[in-house]
């Protein structure tokens with residue numbers, strides 16, 4: 028497979044598991060897209076008690092956030108600066124740590140993938156840092172940033188990367204993520220959004 | 235949870251209940267058809283057969299190096315701050331969990347799905363000890379609300395309807411739900427369980443693989459609950475069977491390539507989590523997770539040493555062996571395994587939950603080999619199930635009826651005299667279509683669903699003197715192995731065969747000392763009798779004198795080829811090599827073309843006998859033959875069992891009849907006016923089913939179709 032075939036295969040398989048894929052040259056250029064995602068989404072449900080101003084009940088009968096919360100923990104500093112400014116301009120709350128204070132749910136979590144797996148449409152994300160892990164778990168919309176050049180063809184072909192990644196620190200927690208959380212546990216009818224993310228967007232970057 | 239049946243009668247009652255559950259039947263039927271399609275679609279994208287072989291090889295190696303793997307994992311995991319435990323029994327595992335929970339002042343527990351924890355019945359123990367326990371996998375949560383066990387290893391609540399689920403949820407929340415809105419029902423779990431995750435003191439998960447090289451364990455989940463359970467509480471306990479140990483990451487990735495595809499037709503689960511060491515946890519002591527892993531033995535080290543059953547280690551719990559099982563499709567999981575479900579469930583019940591529970595269950599296998607064919611680890615499941623039955627027999631004694639049958643079958647002359655007696659006594663009951671009209675109730679009270687055939691007035695062996703012929707210079711010289719059914723019930727099928735052979739210049743011999751192939755005795759676990767019969771047949775058929783030994787019965791063929799090797803070892807090789815089924819002989823050995831055949835306009839469909847398509851790997855040859863003599867029309871689910879299974883259909887007639895009903899429905903849908911197959915057992919079953927359903931479809935052996943269409 029050529030590189031562009033691998034990218035095409037990745038897109039195809041990721042879309043098959045309900046990922047939305049957008050392409051940008053740099054992550055900074057994607058900031059308006061992320062803001063638009065927040066503008067278009069329904070208010071975040073508060074699934075646990077939190078001392079915060081609440082909006083009307085959601086269709087599931089749950090109170091909602093008035094001020095959207097976006098998390099981008101442990102990311103590139105230059106990006107975070109621009110990103111948090113953009114959020115501020117919109118009146119959104121942007122956080123980079125302390126996600127345990129938001130276990131009731133956040134609107135959007137942003138994380139970088141170490142690599143992609145074309146065969147399954149997956150991202151490998153280093154979630155050793157607890158805040159990164161939480162940001163991809165308790166968010167309603169999960170946004171993963173993936174560089175095209177890091178996409179590998181098959182599951183088995185990521186073995187070495189996974190190994191060196193695991194071995195790099197004394198303890199690690201790595202996740203392969205393939206689409207939003209889903210279930211078919213009721214009458215085998217597929218439904219998206221169980222305990223984890225309700226939506227997943229992949230920002231594919233050149234390079 | 236439902237108690238396991240202690241007697242066959244009680245078990246049959248449980249089964250009747252399941253068969254009458256309309257929702258269950260509809261769901262499992264739909265699932266069986268849809269599963270095949272989605273699974274095959276994603277399976278063909280990967281080198282599936284190679285991956286399965288690799289799983290088998292790796293796990294076979296693991297079962298022999300279990301202690302080394304365990305030690306390596308333990309050393310590596312401990313280096314990274316994980317506390318590693320080992321439990322000899324289910325009870326011990328549960329006690330370890332309770333101890334850890336008490337030491338950490340745990341009150342509430344959240345669990346992600348773990349079949350191993352189901353095996354130890356951990357919830358029962360935790361609830362006894364007054365912990366609050368919540369299952370967080372949606373299916374597991376639903377069955378927990380109902381106090382039931384899982385009915386499928388991957389889809390634990392597949393037996394429940396949306397209405398039942400909506401009612402159960404209403405009981406928990408007091409709110410009413412629209413059962414038609416399944417996405418909303420799913421959100422109930424999201425809303426109800428987030429607080430449980432957030433405030434739990436302990437998370438319990440399973441593990442799909444434990445990787446010795448670096449002490450990592452991996453968990454595959456879809457709903458996101460696996461990551462919640464392993465992240466939010468400050469203590470995490472993973473429970474894994476010793477069989478989950480593998481040497482390297484590559485081994486785990488190889489399993490992952492197959493497991494989700496085979497389980498539910500997904501390329502990969504939404505999350506796969508690789509946990510290595512006690513990592514960051516803001517609320518933990520020193521900011522670290524309190525991480526434990528418990529390895530459960532519960533008989534596994536013994537299984538690993540068993541030359542036959544060590545194959546169990548290859549099981550990756552994909553559940554596929556239930557997905558394709560025609561019996562599972564009819565009766566569902568609660569009737570097919572104590573905790574583990576499906577083909578593997580019949581086996582594991584014996585090892586993990588006791589012989590008394592397995593003795594009855596292990597009889598509910600029709601031997602169709604669909605499970606073996608699809609298994610992620612290439613386990614010979616039907617053979618292991620048969621062996622479980624043998625062991626149960628050895629422990630509980632063989633039923634009298636079966637001992638008697640063995641005595642009769644062993645002695646060819648006595649067997650044939652017995653058949654002649656039956657033929658005599660059935661005379662007034664056979665109608666002119668060759669069906670027994672009025673079944674003697676005592677013998678067949680559970681067997682009325684299909685018309686049974688009568689024994690033929692003249693057996694093939696009695697016709698042989700008149701049929702014998704000698705060719706001047708034949709292309710080939712073959713021996714016919716008739717099998718009992720064609721010899722005594724359907725001699726006309728063999729007559730047709732003789733006609734076809736003669737026409738193609740093939741010399742046929744019929745060695746008259748041959749006996750039954752012995753499969754019925756083998757399936758009834760009378761291994762001594764089966765062996766004696768096999769030895770007699772080897773002698774009678776004198777393979778060296780022939781180019782091929784042909785049988786027109788797929789069950790005989792598969793038993794002569796595979797069963798005889800199991801029974802007699804390499805001593806049977808020369809015989810096995812010569813033995814072939816009719817269709818492959820015609821196409822592969824004789825290389826027939828349409829030259830000597832007329833292609834008629836008749837629309838003919840095909841049933842692929844289990845013992846031919848899976849037992850012998852013969853699939854395309856019969857299609858080619860039909861196409862030479864008629865217009866071939868494919869049949870949906872062609873390779874799904876017809877429900878006959880020899881003595882199975884008399885032991886579980888209700889299940890057998892339901893399987894047959896599906897077959898008849900599929901045949902009807904082809905619009906064909908004739909169905910052919912390559913096995914007289916299937917013909918008994920299908921002809922009877924078609925007759926009972928009043929369908930105007932002729933059912934015959936493929937040899938008969940050819941004999942009718944020979945060019946003059």
Ligand code: SF4
Nearest residue numbers: 559599600602603605
């Ligand atoms: S052989 Fe057939 S009936 Fe028996 S367990 Fe396997 S799939 Fe089920």
Ligand code: SF4
Nearest residue numbers: 549550552553555609
């Ligand atoms: S026995 Fe084979 S098919 Fe059945 S669950 Fe195990 S791996 Fe899957």
